[in-house]
Amino acid sequence: MLYSAAEQAYREVKELILSGGLPGGELISEGEIAGRMGLSRTPVREAFLRLEAEGWMRLYPKRGALVVPVADGEAEHVVDARQLVETHSVRVLADQPHARQLLVARLRENLAEQREIAARGDVAAFSAADADFHRMIVEAGENPLLATFYSSIRERQRRMTTHSITRDPGQLPRIIADHEQLTELVEAGDAAGFDAAVLVHMRQVHALNPRGVAR
Structure with a gap:
């Protein structure tokens, strides 16, 4: 084009x-x-x-x-928004085994791509694949308003992830392992387990204190 x-x-x-x-x-x-x-x-x-x-x-x-640098508190706000939207989609899929199966197949394809990108150390490409992984989960919930909202914060997510991985390249295998766990929870239709796991995943990636811990 x-x-x-x-x-x-x-x-x-x-x-x-x-x-x-x-x-x-x-x-x-x-x-x-x-x-x-x-x-x-x-x-x-x-x-x-x-x-x-x-x-x-x-x-x-x-x-x-x-x-413009990432604003104070922006990471917290993005993580909170993503948790709500992604968990909602997994709840919607909980009683749709066929839709879950289709999503899991796509997530595993994305995971293979993440592993290949991580092996060559391309942080920019990995942050895009990471954002696509989470976007697939949101879009599978088939709520176009939430999907559009998620797209609006995707770029902020990418920038945050790039910054986090550049700061600590050792995060790459941990992120992939987290994504494997999240995929298994989607496959099981375990929305509560996904909600807890995705929050821990995002807060660790972006170096945010656990909930309830003073800064």
Whole structure:
């Protein structure tokens, strides 16, 4: 698919933000990105304005663009939202053995992909596969409103996961092991077990204190 120069710049810069190529707190310039991508400044400026409107950047005239860091408390909010939505889907599937079987087959295909990506150490690709794993669970609940809501936080999830794995690459096998456990709980239709396990999984990945533990 061919994109306009502005769309290309938008997609590439956003991917750099999500994948950690442009970390939060970094100040960048239109000229720097234009040179990096082989584009003129005009489409890069348009991309920056769009990214600012979405909350990924903060523009400072004559100084550049600041990549907005993950806000205080954002990880907590994303985890809480994901737990509610994902567990709801597993509850819906509890009395639908055929739908569970189809979902489990897709999750296991995704797990194979995660293992292959982890073996080559591609953190950006792994964070995308991780987000897809959880998205499949949400979409299997067949609630389009919840699926759309989940899509709206998928990018935040990706950025958080990339940051967590970059900080501690040893998390890769632990995340995969957690996903294997979650798949087994989906297969069993154990919504209560899934609810508890997915919360522990997400809080460990993102280095959040267990519930009830003072910070």
